Amino acid sequence: MTTKTDELKPCPFCGGPGDRQSGGDGESRRYGCSCANWKCVGHASALFHKNQQDAVDEWNRRAALQEQPNDASPFLQEDDQHDLHRFIETTEDGQGYDVGKDRIKRLAELGVVSNQGFGRYSVTMFGYWCHERYWHQNPSLPLKTIDEYNAEATENARRRIGGEGNG
Ligand SMILES: [Zn+2]
Known part of the structure; x- marks a missing residue:
């Protein structure tokens, strides 16, 4: 038995x-x-x-x-995740951020944004990665810098246009 x-x-x-x-x-x-x-x-x-x-x-x-599943352990706490989302949303529109000074300092401490001086902050690649992961966009690892990311996007676009031209 x-x-x-x-x-x-x-x-x-x-x-x-x-x-x-x-x-x-x-x-x-x-x-x-x-x-x-x-x-x-x-x-x-x-x-x-x-x-x-x-x-x-x-x-x-x-x-x-x-x-x-990996999704069971998010990198950021819920509030921080939402602050980061809000920050990305507002800065992509070219507006100033409105999540509050204390909150943005907190995000900087967690490494998802970095202080550019004069009260300006930008999202780090790790921040973008956390953001995409949270929204299940399956970001790839290892992390890439903005330059690497852009170079890859350019390369992909070039290949796609080339492919259409030949096809
Ligand atoms: Zn085994």
């Missing part, structure tokens, strides 16, 4: 089946779980636990952590 607690979640690294392991006799018997695939990093198992249930619980806890 298989009880629910006996079930091993898939390997947190490769998604393959988990495997129970044990070693030693009597008092020194120890249990662990690892990936069944010996090529996987999850295979390197350690026999830490005195009973099998603890080993299964630990394995399943680690597997559960891995299951959480």
Whole structure:
């Protein structure tokens, strides 16, 4: 009979089946779980636990952590995210920002905007990245500078026009 607690979640690294392991006799018997695939990093198992249930619980806890989507852990707190959005919105229109001095200082401290002097701020690439990520626009990593970003956009546009011309 298989009880629910006996079930091993898939390997947190490769998604393959988990495997129970044990070693030693009597008092020194120890249990662990690892990936069944010996090529996987999850295979390197350690026999830490005195009973099998603890080993299964630990394995399943680690597997559960891995299951959480990345969206579950935003980089910015909700209020900061909205301030950043507001800042980008107003500055893109060429207006001054209206999120408040204390709030903008806070954003600067978090590294999503940078102080340009004379009370002026601009969004950092990290800020843009956080912003796009928040709106699920799947920004790419690693981060690019504005120049790199523009160069890539120019290159893409050139290729697209070239492609149409040839096509
Ligand atoms: Zn694995």
